Amino acid sequence: MISKLIKKFFFKDLSKRMLETSYSQTPVKFKMWFYQRVLGFNKEAYWPMHFTSIVTGVKNIYAGIDTSPGYMPGCYIQGIGKIYIGDYSQISSNVGIITANHNIYDTRKHEVKSVIIGKYCWVGMNSMILPGVELGDFTIVGAGSVVTKSFSEGYCIIAGNPAKVIKKIDKEKCKPFKNNYEYHGYLNTHEFNEYKDKYLNV
Template sequence: MIKKLFAFFMPWALKRRILNTWFGYEIHPSARIGFAWIFPKKLVMQERSKIAHFSIAIHLDHVKLGTYASIGRSNWITGFPTSSASRHFTHQQGKRKSELIIGDHSAITKNHHIDCTNSIILGKFVTIAGYRSQFLTHSINIEEGRQDSYPIHIGDYCFVGTNSVVLGGAKLPSYSVLGAKSLLNKAFEQQFALYAGVPAAFVKPLNKDAKYFTRQTGYIF
């Protein structure tokens, strides 16, 4: 904890060297972390990736940001590391990893809650848009009377609308949109589609030539 506090208040150039040396992180010289408490067991930040002010990432096995990937302000990212001595999730030993993997040019905007008790994988050119969305990989298994967890997968070039809820086991296929305030609680397969509702369902196909699906940079002007 003393090392974490010391690193937290250092200027970024020095802080990056401390994080890489003391904690074994792999942070590219062009990557950057703002005034944020980011201390997973393993952290990889590739070229031009960034984490903005006031975000928190703790109790995780692994966080990885691809090139130009970003986590915006005031996001709460937590999990349940596999090294824990707790009885929770012992039935999934060797079958889960508490991790957040963000692909190249993908972005989580701000004020979202990301529960990485199990894996959350965002593909390339993904936008987790707006505010107050929740990604929840764990819940209580009523039949078994225990905590259980399942991974979440968001494909390439996806757009997740504001204030949505995504539950463990859900999959949003590549080149798809999840409408605002939707509940995604299952795995879908059809690409180039709009899914929306509570629970989310297929609404309509999307234009394969839409510029969002063909862009070469993540940032949208």
């Protein structure tokens, strides 16, 4: 059903979506669309994903405007619990976003916690975001970091294993921006609101 709704929205005007997102951080590209919609890689995702990335639990994932987790290669986006990623946040290659760990006494069971990533964040290559983490707006996660706790205040650079604040960011210098055409992945804002209400658990 989800795949049918997505096809309804963008089979008819793929070229329009490609054009309107061409200057965004995560543009709709024909090759990526072909791998998802025709070959079936990550076909349930409503946003563009690289064929080497993996997503589970799409219904539990909110991807904000111009935010496509798994757009870069090698990512693992685990939506057993809820994932919320704010507008204009970017996820680099080989990033893991994990919402559940195995119970240490019974590995058949999961301990589930949500992950929240704010707006205008940047998660560097080979980083891991673990269950229960909340990152505030304008948080930069250094490459190779393992984020085990929340930094909900945002406006900081965190790095290391476990990640810690290595620099505060001057809030006054941060530049929020908006695209001329606002898309949640393949869906414009109007289409996404309809899709979210019907199919997402976020």
